[in-house]
Amino acid sequence: MKHLVWDWNGTLLDDLKLVVDATNVCLATVGGPVITADEHRRDFRRPILDYYAHVLERPVDQVEFQLLDDAFHNAYRQRMAEVRLAPDALEAMAKWPGSQSLLSMFFHDELLVEVERHGLTARLVRVDGLPGTVGGHRKAEFLERHLRALELDPADTVLIGDSVDDGDAARAVGASAVLYAGGFTETALLRATGLPVAYSLLEAIDLAL
Numbered sequence: 176m177k178h179l180v181w182d183w184n185g186t187l188l189d190d191l192k193l194v195v196d197a198t199n200v201c202l203a204t205v206g207g208p209v210i211t212a213d214e215h216r217r218d219f220r221r222p223i224l225d226y227y228a229h230v231l232e233r234p235v236d237q238v239e240f241q242l243l244d245d246a247f248h249n250a251y252r253q254r255m256a257e258v259r260l261a262p263d264a265l266e267a268m269a270k271w272p273g274s275q276s277l278l279s280m281f282f283h284d285e286l287l288v289e290v291e292r293h294g295l296t297a298r299l300v301r302v303d304g305l306p307g308t309v310g311g312h313r314k315a316e317f318l319e320r321h322l323r324a325l326e327l328d329p330a331d332t333v334l335i336g337d338s339v340d341d342g343d344a345a346r347a348v349g350a351s352a353v354l355y356a357g358g359f360t361e362t363a364l365l366r367a368t369g370l371p372v373a374y375s376l377l378e379a380i381d382l383a384l
Contacts, residue, residue, distance in 0.1 A: 176351065176383060178327050179271050180318070182336030183279035183286065183304075185358030186376070187268075187295075190258045191215070193251060194359065201246035205239070207231050216361040221280075221313045221340040248282075260293055261357065267376035268298055271383070276301040278321045278334075280314060301325055314344035322348065333383045335376070342368045353379045 181187050184194065195212050202208065207230060210218075220226045227243055228235045235243070261267075268275060276299050279286050283304030290302050303321050305312070314336075322329055329349040334341055337358025342365075345352035354365040354372050365372045373379035 176333045177273045177331040178325070178333075179273060179275045179380075179383060180321065180332060180334045180350070181268075181275060181277045181299075182334070182338070182341055182355075182358075183277055183290075184281055185337040185360075186335060186355050187260055187264045187277070188258060188289075188293075189261045189264075189357075191359060193254055193258055196254070197247050197250035200250035201243045202227075202230065204246050205231065205243065213361075216359060217364070219338070219359050221338070252285075255289065256292075261376055263376045267380045268295070270377065270380045274300050276321065276325060277303070278314070278318055279304045280312060280317070281305060314340050315347040318344045318350070319348045322350070335373075335379045335383060337365075339364055339368055342370045345370075351383070353382045355379050 184190055191212055195210065195215050198215065199209050202210070210230060218226065218229055220229070224235055224240045227240065277290065281304050283306055286304035287302060290296055290299070301321065301324065303317065318334065322332060333351040333353060334345040335353050335355060337355045338360050342352045342354055352370050354368065354370050355376060356362040356365055356372055356374050362372065371382045373382050
């Protein structure tokens with residue numbers, strides 16, 4: 176493999192606790208339940224509208240999703256500066272011999288600021304986040320655009336991410352993937368994809384190589 180695409184939230188960025196806390200803030204705005212980290216890892220899915228519908232046990236329309244999404248991100252932003260990288264993130268990035276980029280479903284302009292704050296900008300040949308003001312999408316079409324912009328053959332690319340959607344995105348475009356069990360998704364769900372699963376980012380690099 177020549178090129179590595181990193182996921183951000185739950186992979187390079189160790190933000191599960193903040194994501195769970197922000198999810199509980201947004202669910203509370205509509206009288207929803209309080210969730211635990213284990214429940215989030217078991218139930219999380221994309222599109223995130225489907226995740227909210229599952230947790231609330233009722234349909235969620237686009238208007239309500241916008242309100243939930245706004246409430247989540249407002250709560251997340253308030254404590255974003257507290258979040259640190261995964262313990263072995265820098266070591267893992269240093270171990271990869273080829274080029275590296277980052278593709279996140281977090282909003283693009285804010286992502287650039289956070290990547291710079293963590294000192295990663297110079298390590299990455301490209302950073303892409305989500306355009307627009309509403310999140311929650313699947314990653315496949317964004318991964319396709321990301322690789323096209325880099326003029327890379329997906330067959331020469333591996334993605335490291337922490338969700339089933341990361342694996343689905345890689346498969347959809349013809350790239351390889353390694354799934355990281357330290358993020359937002361229960362290990363059994365990652366293993367059920369049939370893709371390699373790593374318990375640390377350094378192990379993910381070994382599997383990717």
